[in-house]
Amino acid sequence: MRFKILLIIFFLNLNINLHANELVEESKIHKNLRCLVCQGQSIADSNSDFALTLKMVVKDLIDQGKAEEEIYSFLSDKYGDWILYKPKINQGNFLLWGLPYLALIIGGVIIVFLIRKSSKKA
């Protein structure tokens, strides 16, 4: 019974704000764009002419009603993938996105295997 109550509270807790951010967040987009003329800064952190121009471009695109993903693909067509801090999930990057989880699964399998082996011996 107590367990059920906990579960209910738990899900109540999670449901509160699942659909809050439907607005496109400008600052979030800025943080995902590399300032190409700086040393490893995003345009959100930079005041270079490049960053200022790009911020205006982003604002224009949002005003045109473009979604976040559309803005990214527009900019990466123009400047290359180097500009995106979050690499796209595509053929070229599947290892980057996949290997960590693969490693996680393999690690888990190894541990289970070790325990199984031990319990047979014991």
Next chain:
Amino acid sequence: MLSNTGNFLLFINIFLSSLTIYSSLKCLKIKNNYIFKNIYQISLLQSTLVLICFFTLTAAFIVSDFSLITVYQNSHSLKPLFYKISGTWGNHEGSLLLWVIILTIFSFLFLILNKNHPKNYRLYTLIIQNLLILGFLLFIIFNSNPFSSIIPIPKEGLGLNPILQDPALAIHPPLLYIGFVGSSIYFSAAMASMISNYSGSLFAQSIKSWVLISWIFQTLGILVGSIWAYYELGWGGFWFWDPVENASLLPWFAMTALLHSLLVLEKRNTLYFWTIILCLMTFTLSVTGTFLVRSGILNSVHTFANDPSRGIYILIFLSLMIFASIYFLFSKYKPTNDLINSNSKETFVLINNWFMMFYLITVLLGTLYPIFTDAISNNKISVGPPFYNSVIIPVVIVFLIFMAIGPQAKWIKNKFSNLRSTLLILGGAIIINFAIVYFLKSYSLISNLILISSLFLIMSSIFDFFKKSRLSFPRIISHLSFGFLILFIGLNHNFSVEKDFNLKLGEAKKIDDYEFALLDLKLSQENNYKAVVGKLEVNNSNTMKRKILYPEIRIYDNPQTLTYEASIQTSFLGDHYLTMSNIDRSEYYNIKFQHKPLMIWIWISVLLLSFGGFLSLFKNAKNN
């Protein structure tokens, strides 16, 4: 003159290192458990001379002896004394000398502090450590000699990059190096352990303190670097998942995994080969990090000095290390009987290692992947914070829960009688999170889970604190503070306020709850820079609080550089953080304002985390 002294000392050190290896090999041939007295003497002399060598360089910096290229390139006669001294290690050549100091002193200390361990094991450790020392000394002499002279002697130095002229950054490298380079001693010990067949819990005891020391310093080094980035880089962030930061984090993951697996090796005499792999991996990752940073392969905010020719040498050195490690692992590997019960402390330690390896692989992959895509397909990609956040954060949630449950398990076999209290604590964590959501603001699903799991860890640790004997205090403190760290990062992230706008002198602006006014601009002339100091008033209409902040735009003289100094007001509840920068061809200034709640608690948590390490070191020293 100083140049000659330095060079002479470097050559003497090469000779002494070779002599140590030679005498150790000779001593190994004699079958008794007695190490030649002269080996101790040489080792002591070596440590002394390497220190003198370093002080020679420091002296050159203090008296501004510009006949040394290193001093000429990195110092200036008008620089404050403190930064002249810290300039010794604030550059590539000098920092390598610091490497060698730590390698040498650790080598000496390991020799004299492990007298109750067998002779062969100690001597092989000494030999391997001295091979590492030789490798670095040769690198210094042939490629990065801090004592190279320049003719004609320049009248004035080029100066140190102004953003490096900072107290935090003066102590950051030594701390980090003790962590990085300190891991060399258990690299050598692991190799020696395989060669001399000295395995098991005694081996674990012999390296435990060293692992703890390097872990503590690595943690503190990362902390200081992070604090520096927070106030000096001027973006209000404290961790950017930048390649150079990642390079310091990679060995940290390996060390943390090692700390835990050592416990199993010590108490239960299993996981020997895995522990060895972790020992070897830690130092290898340290050298890899150095290679990536110093060779200039990576594009980073922290890249201050790089040169491709160094990269090749470090790469060869690194390959030799990896090759030797793999060779010994394969030739010495014996299948062992690692008996592990599913519900025991051993399993939870393995789970810790499992997650640490996941973090390590993710960060390593994220750091190296752009290099590979660039080389293979000529397609440059960036891997930045959004990648790490989305891959790592969901996993952290599960990790924290294991971290809370794990310590309650017993060795060998555990009974799960504590399920009820665990559920109660989880319930408590959820209710607190609910309260935070209700009273403050709602946030995303992931943030909810992060907060719940960190609260769960915190409360479990506090619970433990009252239940357990004093012996587990170090662990409880470290786990507790890790829970706090994640909690404060989570809260900080969710409740940060960020405003970005332009203002001109005398103008005021209202944004949401805040009202900003640029009251005044002043020019000031300091010792080694000129500055434009702004006076900004920040009013919060919600809390009725009024703050005055003084951000600066600085123009340094030697070398001429423009920097933006953030104005930060810290309190226990949160930081007010403001930077001001000029906009070209305009009378407006760009203002970035942030309110970052609980910022100081993030630092305190990390400090506490390493304090747990200190306690553990203390406990370990008392027991042995």
